[in-house]
Amino acid sequence: MKHIDIIFKNDHGISFFWKKNEQSTVDLAQVVFRDIGFYLTLDELKEFSNLVSVSLQHAVCQNCPHGKDCRSFLLKTPAAKIDLAISLNELNGLQELLDKTIIKMDTIIYIQGSLN
Ligand SMILES: [Zn+2]
Numbered sequence: 001m002k003h004i005d006i007i008f009k010n011d012h013g014i015s016f017f018w019k020k021n022e023q024s025t026v027d028l029a030q031v032v033f034r035d036i037g038f039y040l041t042l043d044e045l046k047e048f049s050n051l052v053s054v055s056l057q058h059a060v061c062q063n064c065p066h067g068k069d070c071r072s073f074l075l076k077t078p079a080a081k082i083d084l085a086i087s088l089n090e091l092n093g094l095q096e097l098l099d100k101t102i103i104k105m106d107t108i109i110y111i112q113g114s115l116n
Contacts, residue, residue, distance in 0.1 A: 004030070008100035012093030015101040026108050029101050033094055036084075042105045044078045049098040051076045056091055 004016040013033035017024040031038045061072030068088040075084045
C-alpha cells in the first residue's frame with residue numbers, strides 16, 4: 001500500500017489519500033465502501049454523513065427476519081443519480097468511516113492553514 005495513506009478502516013470499508021510524488025493529496029479522500037469507490041472533498045464527505053443520518057431515521061422494514069442486516073434503507077449519495085439499498089449495520093459502519101475521515105481531513109486542513 002505504498003501509494004496511499006490510510007485514514008481509517010473498519011469492517012465495512014476504508015478511506016485513504018492518494019500519494020503523488022510521495023506527497024498525499026489531502027483535498028480529496030477516497031472512500032471505498034462495499035466495492036464502491038467514492039472520491040470526495042471535505043464538503044461532500046459532510047454532505048454524505050448527513051445523508052447517512054437522514055437515512056438512519058427512515059427504517060422501512062418492521063419485524064424483519066434479517067434484522068440489522070436487512071438492506072431496507074435507501075441511502076442517497078453525493079452522486080445525485082445513485083441511491084444505495086443498505087442495512088442498519090452498513091449505515092452505522094459507513095457513518096463511522098465518514099466521520100473519522102472528516103475529523104482527520106478537518107485536522108489536516110486546519111494544521112496546513114496555520115502553517116501558511
Ligand atoms: Zn427486511
